[in-house]
Amino acid sequence: MALLLYYLLESKITINNQRSKVLVGKREFLVEVAQTTAEKERGLVGKEYLGENQGMLFIYKQPQQVTFWMKDMLIPIDIIWIKGSRIIAFEENLPPDNGERLYRSPEKIDYVLEIKAGEIIKRRIRVGEKIFKQ
Numbered sequence: 001m002a003l004l005l006y007y008l009l010e011s012k013i014t015i016n017n018q019r020s021k022v023l024v025g026k027r028e029f030l031v032e033v034a035q036t037t038a039e040k041e042r043g044l045v046g047k048e049y050l051g052e053n054q055g056m057l058f059i060y061k062q063p064q065q066v067t068f069w070m071k072d073m074l075i076p077i078d079i080i081w082i083k084g085s086r087i088i089a090f091e092e093n094l095p096p097d098n099g100e101r102l103y104r105s106p107e108k109i110d111y112v113l114e115i116k117a118g119e120i121i122k123r124r125i126r127v128g129e130k131i132f133k134q
Helices: 002-011 037-042
Strands: 019-024 027-034 054-064 067-069 077-083 086-094 102-104 109-116 131-133
Touching: 019 054, 027 037, 027 109, 109 131
Parallel strands: 027 054
Antiparallel strands: 019 027, 019 131, 054 109, 067 102, 077 086, 077 109
């Protein structure tokens, strides 16, 4: 029963076929990977559920400053800005809206990790921590 429930919850975040594990320090997240422009534009839009150890990893081929918004999102999230393999900043408890608020990386980044709202505090994630992609 627990395995079936896990499978059902897991399937609700299926965005593409690319999945990966990301370690934030020793905390593991199972993430969907957004690499193409279309995957990045879609992101987690339309998703009704995101588990505590789930998220989306946005990969940029060249370091760049990026801007995110919460337009058409159904759930609140935390955003983690990553340069190289270290967290440089984050945004917490971002509520869905109509796109009126923009969230810009503080400098050029290589990755962005979106996770369930409140996980940064709950898991005591800190600026400077290392990120490992498996």
